Structures are given as structure tokens and as C-alpha cells.
Amino acid sequence: MKKGVTIKDIAKKLNMSVSTVSKALSNHANISDLTKERVRRLAKDWNYVPNEAARHFKQSKSFTLGVVIPDLIDQFFVAAIRGVEEIAGKHKYQVIIAQSHEDPDKEEQIIKNLISNRVDGVIITISKNTNKSDLFTQLEQNGIPVVFLTRSFGQPIFNNVTADNIHAGSLAIDYLYQLGHRRIAHLMGPKILSTSHQRLEAYKKALEKLKIDFDLQLLREIDFSEEKTHQAMRELLKVKNPPTAFFVFKTYVSLDAINYVKIHHPKLLPKIDIIGFGNLPLIKYLDIKPKASLEENSYEMGLKAASLLMKLINNPTGSEPPVSIKIPCELIIH
Amino acid sequence: MKKGVTIKDIAKKLNMSVSTVSKALSNHANISDLTKERVRRLAKDWNYVPNEAARHFKQSKSFTLGVVIPDLIDQFFVAAIRGVEEIAGKHKYQVIIAQSHEDPDKEEQIIKNLISNRVDGVIITISKNTNKSDLFTQLEQNGIPVVFLTRSFGQPIFNNVTADNIHAGSLAIDYLYQLGHRRIAHLMGPKILSTSHQRLEAYKKALEKLKIDFDLQLLREIDFSEEKTHQAMRELLKVKNPPTAFFVFKTYVSLDAINYVKIHHPKLLPKIDIIGFGNLPLIKYLDIKPKASLEENSYEMGLKAASLLMKLINNPTGSEPPVSIKIPCELIIH
DNA sequence: TTGTAGGCGTTATCAC
DNA sequence: GTGATAACGCCTACAA
Numbered sequence: 001m002k003k004g005v006t007i008k009d010i011a012k013k014l015n016m017s018v019s020t021v022s023k024a025l026s027n028h029a030n031i032s033d034l035t036k037e038r039v040r041r042l043a044k045d046w047n048y049v050p051n052e053a054a055r056h057f058k059q060s061k062s063f064t065l066g067v068v069i070p071d072l073i074d075q076f077f078v079a080a081i082r083g084v085e086e087i088a089g090k091h092k093y094q095v096i097i098a099q100s101h102e103d104p105d106k107e108e109q110i111i112k113n114l115i116s117n118r119v120d121g122v123i124i125t126i127s128k129n130t131n132k133s134d135l136f137t138q139l140e141q142n143g144i145p146v147v148f149l150t151r152s153f154g155q156p157i158f159n160n161v162t163a164d165n166i167h168a169g170s171l172a173i174d175y176l177y178q179l180g181h182r183r184i185a186h187l188m189g190p191k192i193l194s195t196s197h198q199r200l201e202a203y204k205k206a207l208e209k210l211k212i213d214f215d216l217q218l219l220r221e222i223d224f225s226e227e228k229t230h231q232a233m234r235e236l237l238k239v240k241n242p243p244t245a246f247f248v249f250k251t252y253v254s255l256d257a258i259n260y261v262k263i264h265h266p267k268l269l270p271k272i273d274i275i276g277f278g279n280l281p282l283i284k285y286l287d288i289k290p291k292a293s294l295e296e297n298s299y300e301m302g303l304k305a306a307s308l309l310m311k312l313i314n315n316p317t318g319s320e321p322p323v324s325i326k327i328p329c330e331l332i333i334h
Numbered sequence: 335m336k337k338g339v340t341i342k343d344i345a346k347k348l349n350m351s352v353s354t355v356s357k358a359l360s361n362h363a364n365i366s367d368l369t370k371e372r373v374r375r376l377a378k379d380w381n382y383v384p385n386e387a388a389r390h391f392k393q394s395k396s397f398t399l400g401v402v403i404p405d406l407i408d409q410f411f412v413a414a415i416r417g418v419e420e421i422a423g424k425h426k427y428q429v430i431i432a433q434s435h436e437d438p439d440k441e442e443q444i445i446k447n448l449i450s451n452r453v454d455g456v457i458i459t460i461s462k463n464t465n466k467s468d469l470f471t472q473l474e475q476n477g478i479p480v481v482f483l484t485r486s487f488g489q490p491i492f493n494n495v496t497a498d499n500i501h502a503g504s505l506a507i508d509y510l511y512q513l514g515h516r517r518i519a520h521l522m523g524p525k526i527l528s529t530s531h532q533r534l535e536a537y538k539k540a541l542e543k544l545k546i547d548f549d550l551q552l553l554r555e556i557d558f559s560e561e562k563t564h565q566a567m568r569e570l571l572k573v574k575n576p577p578t579a580f581f582v583f584k585t586y587v588s589l590d591a592i593n594y595v596k597i598h599h600p601k602l603l604p605k606i607d608i609i610g611f612g613n614l615p616l617i618k619y620l621d622i623k624p625k626a627s628l629e630e631n632s633y634e635m636g637l638k639a640a641s642l643l644m645k646l647i648n649n650p651t652g653s654e655p656p657v658s659i660k661i662p663c664e665l666i667i668h
Numbered sequence: 669t670t671g672t673a674g675g676c677g678t679t680a681t682c683a684c
Numbered sequence: 685g686t687g688a689t690a691a692c693g694c695c696t697a698c699a700a
Contacts, residue, residue, distance in 0.1 A: 004476075072406055082433075
């Protein structure tokens with residue numbers, strides 16, 4: 001007896017009913033200790049493993065969270081996932097990870113799949129090209145709660161966990177100001193993401209507080225590609241009164257920006273300071289680092305997102321207003 | 335009608351039997367086109383999504399592959415996973431990823447979970463501390479085929495996909511020799527991993543071919559931690575006739591090694607050459623790069639491992655001998 | 669071409 | 685304390 005043992009097999013061998021065995025295994029109150037003992041013993045001997053597929057089917061719960069992210073190559077998400085796994089584990093939940101590779105079609109396919117598989121909840125960082133939200137509405141209509149991580153749509157119509165972008169922006173800009181910079185550029189994220197707007201706003205507000213006029217020439221939208229970032233840097237450095245500091249949407253963009261200066265304006269390198277969102281492990285290995293990084297605490301974001309999701313799963317709400325959680329950033333000086 | 339539509343609902347509405355609906359949806363041959371059309375139409379209108387949980391349960395297949403790896407922070411695995419997803423997708427299989435964080439207990443728990451969830455196959459890179467193989471035997475006894483990726487046990491008793499370590503070693507050592515190095519050290523991986531032994535053997539063979547005597551003083555075992563690597567470097571650089579080149583088990587170890595030299599012997603930096611396994615994306619951002627990297631083609635390893643696994647799933651063998659696939663490495667000079 | 673019936677493994681309800 | 689039975693959603697012989 002080695003493969004596919006079921007409670008039925010156990011029941012037959014022990015001359016009892018399947019329901020007794022089932023109850024014994026789940027330590028039900030009104031099963032005698034002797035019976036429980038006998039059942040457990042045989043289950044162990046026979047290496048019984050409950051068929052989760054059947055159990056999920058029966059309970060119409062999968063005890064699984066779906067996590068949809070753009071790309072695992074981005075260490076931000078890896079840390080966040082670790083946070084999600086932490087919480088999920090505590091609730092005996094599985095985590096299933098899927099990558100959209102920033103492709104909305106792939107993303108849609110993934111979501112459909114998650115619905116088919118009846119995951120109990122979803123944590124998602126939408127792709128940079130996702131512009132419609134009906135899929136997510138559909139998820140919620142199917143009784144599957146969703147929490148947006150870091151990126152979200154313009155209107156906060158969904159639960160979300162994001163960095164406290166406004167505060168982070170002022171941390172960064174203030175520090176650059178302290179260092180003597182007065183011409184500070186912003187490499188902003190794709191306009192389609194609400195995060196980009198929040199960070200742009202943070203930039204503007206921080207400048208205003210410092211009585212620096214916002215200069216449209218110092219603003220460039222990037223799309224995370226190396227080419228776009230290089231192009232933006234080329235243009236920015238050509239401006240009459242060029243920027244000496246850069247406030248950047250994301251670590252990987254900072255790195256490309258630094259690379260650009262290194263290649264095309266090596267003399268400028270010591271004069272230029274860059275601060276971006278994200279303090280990723282790989283920064284440790286860099287020789288030319290950003291001046292500072294905004295630690296987004298993505299692990300903690302993962303924790304918070306998963307906790308919120310578990311709460312939503314266990315207390316299905318009628319139609320409460322969406323929750324927004326902001327995680328503070330710290331400025332890490334390198 | 336918005337939530338949890340089943341074929342039963344559709345059948346009732348259309349006044350037909352569930353089996354007709356089921357067949358219509360799966361495009362069975364002997365269902366009239368008209369019927370198929372009517373069913374599909376309503377299914378679409380009602381936003382019917384098949385309940386995979388039920389389907390899996392019924393077919394006692396999950397159409398899911400389990401991938402167990404040490405850590406997603408390692409870009410090697412991220413690329414490999416991409417390969418796995420590629421193949422899995424073609425077969426309409428899901429991929430579920432789990433991290434052991436190099437902890438054998440966590441690894442065991444993951445495997446048990448995968449068995450409970452009746453995954454159809456498993457691809458695993460064992461943790462650096464895993465020393466027993468009975469769990470994997472148990473998987474195979476449960477009819478769940480396993481493919482080992484990169485790391486494996488001493489005896490090749492399991493299917494595995496690894497780098498062609500012997501050839502890679504000679505590529506690296508030969509190149510270092512060409513550059514004039516005669517004192518070449520090896521930072522070897524944990525002795526528990528067969529990969530470590532293969533790479534050590536590659537090192538010895540390559541030296542032999544070049545008529546360089548193997549010097550035990552130039553060999554150090556590391557465990558991937560920064561401390562161990564730094565300690566190894568400290569010791570190696572104290573040897574009478576110290577090494578001028580290093581053949582390294584793994585990219586992240588190379589980076590720590592470079593960091594050590596940078597901090598403690600900056601003058602040596604230009605004189606020392608390092609070549610390690612792995613050509614990870616992050617290398618692009620480094621200023622002080624290894625002299626060269628052995629591109630392990632981990633994406634391709636993922637592809638091959640998944641293809642092999644799918645074959646094993648679809649043609650369950652009696653007890654054929656395990657398959658070993660070797661993927662050639664290329665030397666990438668930076 | 670369509671319908672009927674049984675079953676996959678588990679749990680919950682109710683009866684004994 | 686224990687057992688019989690129905691049910692979850694889907695698939696598939698087999699019957700009509």
C-alpha cells in the first residue's frame with residue numbers, strides 16, 4: 001500500500017466508516033481517543049496524504065493566494081513576495097506566483113487562470129501598460145478580494161498598499177537641497193501609473209516648499225527601458241542650465257542613468273547626485289552608487305498586503321470602501 | 335447570474351443535460367453545431383469559468399508543475415524559471431514556485447505540500463544543506479517525476495539538468511592561463527553538492543592539461559556567505575606565492591571576492607583576474623566586473639528541465655535509468 | 669445527437 | 685461515538 005491511500009482504504013482496513021476516519025483525522029470532538037489513535041497510526045503507517053484537490057473542491061476554497069507581478073528579476077518584488085509568503089504561511093496558505101512581464105495580455109490570461117483555479121485572493125502589481133480595471137472588478141465580483149501593491153489606478157477604487165510617496169519625495173529633495181543642489185530633475189515613471197503621478201506630485205511639493213520653481217524642462221517620463229532613460233539623460237544634460245541632481249522613479253532607472261553619465265560625461269560623474277526609489281540588495285555590489293536610496297521596505301509592503309488580503313478573505317465585506325495603506329520610506333545614504 | 339456559474343446552470347437554462355453542455359464546451363465530435371453554438375453563447379454571456387479544482391480532482395491531475403528553488407534573489411533561478419514557464423505554458427500547465435531559502439526543513443515541508451496538492455511533476459534545485467534523498471524517492475513512488483536542476487546528489491540516481499562543468503572549467507582556466515596566470519585559486523562550493531565536486535574536478539583537470547600542479551593551498555570551500563568568502567580571500571592572499579587569478583563557483587561569490595580585494599588590497603585589484611560561473615544581468619551595472627563569466631544559460635536549463643519533466647509526466651516509465659542533460663557554458667569576456 | 673448514471677475524495681448533516 | 689448519505693462540479697461510458 002504505497003500510492004494514493006484514501007480515507008476509504010483506511011476505513012475498510014479498520015472496519016469503520018469513512019466519516020469516522022475523516023473525523024478522527026481532523027480531531028473531531030466526539031470520536032473516542034482509541035479510535036483516533038488507531039486511525040492516526042494506520043494513516044502514518046500507510047503514509048496517507050490527504051488529497052488537497054478534493055478537499056479544496058469540496059470546500060470550494062483553495063487556500064491559495066495568487067501573486068501577480070511584472071518580473072522576478074526586479075528585486076523589489078522578490079522582497080515583497082517574501083513578505084507575502086511569511087503571512088500566508090502563518091495562515092496555512094499557499095502562494096502562487098505569476099509574472100506578467102509587463103504585458104497586459106499575459107496579465108489578463110494569468111488572472112483568468114487564477115479565477116479558474118479559484119484562488120482565495122490576489123495581490124497584484126499591475127503591468128506598466130495596464131489601463132483598464134474591469135478585470136479586477138470581475139475578480140471582486142467573483143468573491144475574490146484583490147490588493148494592489150505599489151502600483152494602482154488613478155482612482156483608489158481598490159484596496160492598495162503603496163509607499164508613502166509624498167513624504168519620501170520630500171526626504172529626497174530636501175537632502176539634495178542640503179547638498180547644495182538647486183537644479184533637480186525628475187525622471188518620472190509611466191504616466192499610466194498612479195504611482196508616477198504621486199511621485200511627481202511629491203517632487204513638485206518638495207520644490208515648492210524650498211521655493212524652487214518647477215521647471216518643465218527638468219521633467220522626463222521614462223518607461224524603464226535603458227534606451228528611454230539614456231535618451232532622457234541626454235536631453236536633460238543639454239538643457240541650458242542643466243540639472244546637477246536627479247530624483248528618480250526606480251532603482252533600475254537610476255542605474256541606467258548613472259551608466260549614461262559614466263559613458264558619456266565621465267567628468268560630470270562626481271558633480272552629479274542621484275536619489276531614487278528602492279534600496280535593492282544589488283546596490284551593495286556597485287562601485288558608483290546613487291547618492292542615496294529611498295528604502296521602500298518592500299518586504300513590509302508584502303507583509304501588509306498579505307495581512308490585509310487575509311482579512312478580506314476571512315471577513316468578506318459587503319461593499320466597504322477600499323483600504324489604502326501607506327508604508328513610510330527611509331532615506332538611506334550610501 | 336454573476337457568480338459561480340456551472341455547467342449545471344447552463345444545462346438547466348438551455349433545457350439540456352449537463353453532459354451535453356460538457357461535451358459542447360469541450361468541442362466533442364458528436365454534438366451538433368447548433369447546440370455547441372447555443373452553449374458557447376450562454377457560457378460567454380454568463381461569464382462561465384470552468385472550475386479547475388473540480389476538473390483536477392476528477393482527472394486526478396493538477397496540470398501544475400512545482401518548482402522548488404533556494405532563493406528568488408538569485409537571478410540564476412529567475413532565468414531558469416522563465417524557461418520552465420515557457421514550456422509549461424505550451425502544455426497548458428501552471429507553474430508554482432516555492433523558495434526553500436536554503437533550509438532543508440522548509441524544503442521538506444514544501445515537498446510534502448506539493449505532494450498533497452498532487453502536482454504532476456517537480457523541478458528542484460536542492461538547498462546547499464540537503465543531504466538525504468529519500469523525500470525525492472518518495473515523490474517518485476507517488477508517481478510524481480522529479481528533475482534536478484543544477485545541483486544534484488553524488489550518485490546520479492535522479493533525472494537532472496546541469497551545466498557542462500568539466501568543459502566550462504577548461505574554458506575558464508585556459509583563458510586565465512592565456513592571460514599569463516600560473517597561480518590560479520579555486521573557491522569551491524559546499525562539499526555536500528555534487529556540482530561542487532564536478533567543478534573542482536574541472537579545475538584539477540584543466541590545471542593538469544596545462545601541466546600546473548594542483549596546490550591544495552589554493553583551494554577554499556565557501557558556503558555563499560559574504561563572511562566565508564572574505565575569510566577565504568584573506569587566507570588565499572596570505573599564501574607565500576599568492577594566487578593572481580580565481581576560478582569561482584558562483585557569481586555572488588565572485589562579487590564578494592572582488593569586494594574583498596577592493597576594500598583590503600585596492601592596489602592588487604588591477605592585477606587580479608576572476609572568472610566565475612554565472613553571467614547574471616546585474617553584472618551589467620558593475621564597474622569592477624569579473625574578468626569573464628561562464629554563461630550557464632540558465633534559461634535554457636529551465637527549458638530543458640521542463641521539457642524532460644513533461645516527457646516524464648506524459649510517458650510514465652516503469653523504471654528507466656535517470657536522464658542526465660548537460661548544458662554547455664560559454665565564456666563571456668567583460 | 670443527446671441523456672443517464674456513476675464516481676473522483678472529502679466533509680457535513682443527520683440519524684442511530 | 686459511530687455510521688449512512690448527500691453533495692461539491694465535472695467527465696465519461698453507456699444507454700437511448
